[in-house]
Amino acid sequence: MADTTFLDWPFFTDRHRGLAEAIEQWSAANLPVDQGDVDAACRDLVLNLGHDGWLEHTAPDPGAPPAPLDVRTLCLIRETLARHDGLADFAFAMQGLGAGPISLFGNAGQRAWLKKTRSGNAIAAFALTEPDSGSDVANIAMTANRYGDGYVLDGEKTWISNGGIADLYVVFARTGEAAGAKGLSAFLVPADVVGLSIAERLAVIAPHPLARLKFERVCVPASAMIGAPGDGFKIAMATLDIFRATVGAAALGLARRALDEAAARVRKRQVFGGALAEQQIVQGYLADMAVDVDAAALLVYRAAWAKDNGAPRVTREAAMAKLFATERAQQVIDKAVQLHGGDGVRHGHIAERLYREIRALRIYEGASEVQKVVIARQILSGA
Numbered sequence: 312m313a314d315t316t317f318l319d320w321p322f323f324t325d326r327h328r329g330l331a332e333a334i335e336q337w338s339a340a341n342l343p344v345d346q347g348d349v350d351a352a353c354r355d356l357v358l359n360l361g362h363d364g365w366l367e368h369t370a371p372d373p374g375a376p377p378a379p380l381d382v383r384t385l386c387l388i389r390e391t392l393a394r395h396d397g398l399a400d401f402a403f404a405m406q407g408l409g410a411g412p413i414s415l416f417g418n419a420g421q422r423a424w425l426k427k428t429r430s431g432n433a434i435a436a437f438a439l440t441e442p443d444s445g446s447d448v449a450n451i452a453m454t455a456n457r458y459g460d461g462y463v464l465d466g467e468k469t470w471i472s473n474g475g476i477a478d479l480y481v482v483f484a485r486t487g488e489a490a491g492a493k494g495l496s497a498f499l500v501p502a503d504v505v506g507l508s509i510a511e512r513l514a515v516i517a518p519h520p521l522a523r524l525k526f527e528r529v530c531v532p533a534s535a536m537i538g539a540p541g542d543g544f545k546i547a548m549a550t551l552d553i554f555r556a557t558v559g560a561a562a563l564g565l566a567r568r569a570l571d572e573a574a575a576r577v578r579k580r581q582v583f584g585g586a587l588a589e590q591q592i593v594q595g596y597l598a599d600m601a602v603d604v605d606a607a608a609l610l611v612y613r614a615a616w617a618k619d620n621g622a623p624r625v626t627r628e629a630a631m632a633k634l635f636a637t638e639r640a641q642q643v644i645d646k647a648v649q650l651h652g653g654d655g656v657r658h659g660h661i662a663e664r665l666y667r668e669i670r671a672l673r674i675y676e677g678a679s680e681v682q683k684v685v686i687a688r689q690i691l692s693g694a
């Protein structure tokens with residue numbers, strides 16, 4: 312049983328505590344899923360999470376008065392899903408990230424899509440990265456040129472989660488209002504638009520749907536633009552401001568699971584005439600793991616609480632949460648693998664699965680080094 316004492320912290324309301332219990336029960340009943348066919352597993356997860364109402368938390372209801380996303384809710388759900396099944400966390404998170412620019416900046420017509428992403432009837436994707444533009448977002452080369460009443464998109468996107476199974480992509484392209492970051496705009500592009508193709512499916516260490524996309528003279532109406540011309544970078548960063556802390560929450564869930572598994576194993580495993588847990592070096596490992604887990608939780612829920620309580624931007628807090636939670640989760644999980652001995656590296660063992668699942672979180676939505684740059688810039692600017 313995972314430690315839930317953090318729910319008593321003042322970051323949460325009773326609504327959050329009730330929700331944490333409900334998602335725990337849902338996860339225990341439905342996860343993990345069979346991942347033999349990762350596309351099918353993801354589609355099913357999105358449908359089930361939508362059917363049971365969990366995806367309603369990933370975007371505001373387009374039929375209701377505008378309401379901000381509750382970041383603590385997103386973090387609690389991600390932490391819990393990740394603790395049970397990394398793919399379930401992925402399926403949930405991508406509905407939020409993919410729809411994020413529409414939730415935050417979409418007009419009424421664009422927001423109609425949210426009805427489908429919230430119910431699990433449409434799968435969303437966020438297409439920012441390109442072969443020559445990952446960490447350096449301002450270097451985006453994909454173009455969106457005016458053509459009649461609309462725009463023509465040409466270029467490539469890569470490392471796009473849900474690529475291949477998504478129904479809609481939010482795509483960032485260069486419209487050229489200014490050089491660099493100020494010349495980008497965001498577009499809502501349905502997956503079945505003419506000229507958009509899946510150039511390559513990408514297989515990674517912890518499989519999930521991932522692709523390189525090709526845009527060849529893809530025509531979209533002017534109404535596909537999210538926000539104003541030149542707002543693309545601002546939209547991408549505001550979206551990441553919210554979802555970065557939730558990546559930290561997912562890492563926290565993986566780390567908490569690793570700690571639980573390690574504690575259970577060292578209690579049971581007999582070595583040198585006693586339980587492995589009696590060895591003081593082992594106790595030292597457990598203590599380090601527990602401190603990392605709690606410190607990560609404090610940073611993650613501090614960022615979420617700050618955003619929910621009206622902070623206009625939580626750039627520094629979200630970057631700290633993501634950096635610390637993902638880096639320390641890697642260390643926590645590595646210790647869990649170590650404490651499982653040979654079992655820890657056996658294919659299919661939970662420790663081995665966690666070891667694979669954590670790795671990409673230190674790279675996507677801004678690599679750890681980029682988070683350090685973000686934090687340092689905030690300090691130096693006095694923000």
Ligand SMILES: Cc1cc2nc3c(=O)[nH]c(=O)nc-3n(C[C@H](O)[C@H](O)[C@H](O)COP(=O)(O)OP(=O)(O)OC[C@H]3O[C@@H](n4cnc5c(N)ncnc54)[C@H](O)[C@@H]3O)c2cc1C
Nearest residue numbers: 437438439440445446470471472671674675676677678680
């Ligand atoms: C599993 C997975 C899923 C992803 N999903 C999506 C998605 O859905 N949508 C999307 O748009 N993108 C997605 N990405 C792309 C991801 O955001 C990029 O991989 C990431 O931003 C890094 O870009 P890059 O791979 O081009 O690495 P590069 O930019 O080439 O960087 C390589 C490394 O250099 C170091 N580095 C970079 N900049 C600095 C710096 N300023 N100072 C010091 N060191 C630095 C870091 O260690 C970094 O990991 C995904 C990636 C992965 C692995």
